[in-house]
Amino acid sequence: MIIQKQAGQEDVLEVAFWGLWYNDKFIRTSKGWRIKEKITEPCYNWKIQRSGL
Incomplete structure (x- = not known):
């Protein structure tokens, strides 16, 4: 799953x-x-965030 959301002034x-x-x-x-x-x-989950797109 890929989620795009806004955190302040940047997209995350x-x-x-x-x-x-x-x-x-x-x-x-x-x-x-x-x-x-x-x-x-x-049984498991994995997340990674990348900001400043």
Whole structure:
């Protein structure tokens, strides 16, 4: 994700990444296996800002 925002008189460009684990719970139906519940678990994030663009 790239976000551009203003901080005072300068534009600030922020690049961010988020990593997630998906913990799914499945249920068997007449049409096959389906996801009953999806839980996201954050595992990492990374951000860097650059000002004065």
